[in-house]
Amino acid sequence: MDQLTEEPKKLSNEEIFDVLNQFITEVIGEEFVDEMDITQDSSFTKDLEMDSIEIVAFSEKVKIHFGQNINFTGWLSNMDLDEIISLKLSDIINYIRQCQ
Amino acid sequence: MGKFVFIVPPLTGHINPTLSVGAELLDRGHQVGWISLDENLGTQLPEGGQLLLIRYDQNDQEKNNSEQYLDIITKKIVYGIESIKFLYEEVLVPLNRHMFDGIVAQLDLFAPDVVINDHQLFAGAAAAYLKGIPYATSVTAPAAVKMMEDLPKIHEWEINQIIELQKELGIEEIKSVACSELLTMVFTSQAFFGNMELPGYYHFPGPVISHRKKMVAFDWNKFNTSNAPKILISIGTTFDHEYKKDFFSKVVEAFGGENLQVVLVSDPDLFEQWPANFIVQSRVPQLDLLPHLNAVICHAGHNTVSETLYQGLPLVVIPIAYDQSHVAGRVVATGCGVRLNYRRFRAHHLKDAVREILSEPAYKKAAEEIGRSFKESGGTTRAAELLESLVLYKEAATMDK
Numbered sequence: 001m002d003q004l005t006e007e008p009k010k011l012s013n014e015e016i017f018d019v020l021n022q023f024i025t026e027v028i029g030e031e032f033v034d035e036m037d038i039t040q041d042s043s044f045t046k047d048l049e050m051d052s053i054e055i056v057a058f059s060e061k062v063k064i065h066f067g068q069n070i071n072f073t074g075w076l077s078n079m080d081l082d083e084i085i086s087l088k089l090s091d092i093i094n095y096i097r098q099c100q
Numbered sequence: 101m102g103k104f105v106f107i108v109p110p111l112t113g114h115i116n117p118t119l120s121v122g123a124e125l126l127d128r129g130h131q132v133g134w135i136s137l138d139e140n141l142g143t144q145l146p147e148g149g150q151l152l153l154i155r156y157d158q159n160d161q162e163k164n165n166s167e168q169y170l171d172i173i174t175k176k177i178v179y180g181i182e183s184i185k186f187l188y189e190e191v192l193v194p195l196n197r198h199m200f201d202g203i204v205a206q207l208d209l210f211a212p213d214v215v216i217n218d219h220q221l222f223a224g225a226a227a228a229y230l231k232g233i234p235y236a237t238s239v240t241a242p243a244a245v246k247m248m249e250d251l252p253k254i255h256e257w258e259i260n261q262i263i264e265l266q267k268e269l270g271i272e273e274i275k276s277v278a279c280s281e282l283l284t285m286v287f288t289s290q291a292f293f294g295n296m297e298l299p300g301y302y303h304f305p306g307p308v309i310s311h312r313k314k315m316v317a318f319d320w321n322k323f324n325t326s327n328a329p330k331i332l333i334s335i336g337t338t339f340d341h342e343y344k345k346d347f348f349s350k351v352v353e354a355f356g357g358e359n360l361q362v363v364l365v366s367d368p369d370l371f372e373q374w375p376a377n378f379i380v381q382s383r384v385p386q387l388d389l390l391p392h393l394n395a396v397i398c399h400a401g402h403n404t405v406s407e408t409l410y411q412g413l414p415l416v417v418i419p420i421a422y423d424q425s426h427v428a429g430r431v432v433a434t435g436c437g438v439r440l441n442y443r444r445f446r447a448h449h450l451k452d453a454v455r456e457i458l459s460e461p462a463y464k465k466a467a468e469e470i471g472r473s474f475k476e477s478g479g480t481t482r483a484a485e486l487l488e489s490l491v492l493y494k495e496a497a498t499m500d501k
Contacts, residue, residue, distance in 0.1 A: 051181065051441070052251060054425075056250050077251065077252050077253060080254070080257050
C-alpha cells in the first residue's frame with residue numbers, strides 16, 4: 001500500500017468519546033470519574049463540575065492528541081460564555097468528526 | 101500636596117489594598133478620600149482618611165436599593181464559569197449603574213487631583229474619564245487580566261458588558277475605560293502573575309498589606325499553648341452559609357482531633373459543636389496570625405493567597421467561583437501548594453493535601469520565593485510613588501492649557 005495516499009483512519013463517535021473520557025479522567029482523577037456516569041450528553045460545567053482551569057487543561061490534552069488535524073484551541077477560544085457553560089462532550093465529538 | 105480619591109465596591113478583598121495604599125498616601129501628607137456605598141467603611145479607614153458616602157436617601161426606595169447592593173454578591177449560590185455571568189449581570193453592572201450618579205456628585209464635591217478606581221468599579225473610571233480627571237486603576241483580582249489569554253472570548257464578553265454600560269453613562273468610545281491607560285496597578289508580583297505581554301501602563305507593585313488597622317479580638321492564649329502545627333482555614337467573605345456548612349463539615353471531618361491547631365474563620369454558630377483543636381471566630385486578625393502559622397487552606401481569593409505567600413507559607417487552595425480558579429492555577433504552577441476541586445473533594449483529600457504541603461519542603465521553599473518577589477516589588481511605597489507621579493502629570497497637563 002502506498003503510504004502517501006493512505007487516508008488517516010476516521011474515528012467513530014465511540015472511539016472519540018473513549019479518548020475524551022480518558023482525558024477527563026486524567027484531569028479530574030479516576031476515583032471521581034468512577035462515580036460519575038459520563039455520557040456523550042454530559043456537560044463540562046454542570047455535569048462534570050469542571051471549572052475554567054480544568055477545562056483549559058482538558059483542552060490542552062485534546063489539542064496535543066488531535067493537534068495535526070484540527071484547530072481545537074482556536075475552536076474553543078471562539079466560544080462565548082454561554083457556549084462554554086453549555087458545552088457537552090457531544091459538541092467536541094461532532095467537531096472532531098467534522099474535521100476528519 | 102495631592103488630593104486622591106479611591107472608588108471602591110462593597111467587597112472586602114477589593115477595599116483592603118486601598119486601605120494600605122491610602123494610609124501611605126496620608127503619611128506622605130496627601131489628602132485621601134474613599135467613595136463608597138457602605139457607611140461601615142468609615143470605621144476601617146486609616147486616620148485622616150475621609151469617607152465620601154454615596155447617598156440617595158431622598159426617598160426610602162432609593163435607600164433600600166443601596167442597601168441591597170452591599171451584600172448582593174453573597175445572595176446566590178454560584179460556581180465555576182457560570183459565576184462570571186452572575187458576577188457581571190447580577191452584581192457588577194447593576195452595582196456600577198447604581199453608584200454612577202453618586203460617584204459623579206462626590207467627585208464634584210471633593211475635586212480630587214487623581215482618582216483611583218477599582219478595576220471592577222468601571223463606573224468610577226467612566227466618571228473620571230467624562231470629567232477629565234486623571235485616574236489610575238487598582239487591580240485587586242489580577243487573574244481577571246490573565247483570563248484574556250486562557251479564555252479570550254470570556255474576556256471579550258466581560259469587556260462588552262462594560263462597554264454597554266459605558267454607553268448608557270455617556271461614553272461614546274467603543275473600548276473599555278475600566279483600566280487606566282495612565283496607570284494600572286496590579287497588586288501582585290510578576291513572578292506570581294506569570295508571563296504575559298501587557299501594555300507599559302501595567303505596573304506590579306506587589307501585594308499591599310501593611311498599614312491595616314488591627315482591632316480583632318482573638319484567643320491568643322489557646323493558640324499559643326498548642327505545640328501542634330498551626331493552620332488557618334478561610335473561604336473569605338463572599339460566600340454564604342450554605343457553602344460554609346458544606347465546606348466546613350468536611351474540614352471538621354478531616355482535622356477534628358488531629359495533631360493540628362486549626363484556626364477557622366466562620367460564624368461559630370454554624371455548627372453546635374466544634375472539635376477541641378479548633379479556634380472558630382467570624383473574624384480573625386489574619387495578618388497578625390500568619391507569622392505564627394505553618395500553612396493556610398483557602399478558597400484562592402487573591403488577598404488571602406497574597407498574604408499567605410508574603411509570609412512564605414504553603415497553601416491548599418479550593419477555588420469556588422469568579423477568578424479563584426485562576427489564582428489557584430497560579431499557586432499550583434508556582435509550586436506553592438496543592439489544589440482541590442470544591443465540588444468533588446472529600447475530607448480525606450483535604451487531609452492528604454495538608455499532610456503533603458506540611459511534609460514536603462519544596463512547597464514552603466517555593467512560597468518563600470514568591471514571598472521574596474512580593475517584597476522586592478515595592479508594595480505600598482511603590483504604589484504611592486506611582487500615584488504621586490499622576491499629580492505631576494495633572495499639573496503638567498494644566499500648565500499646557
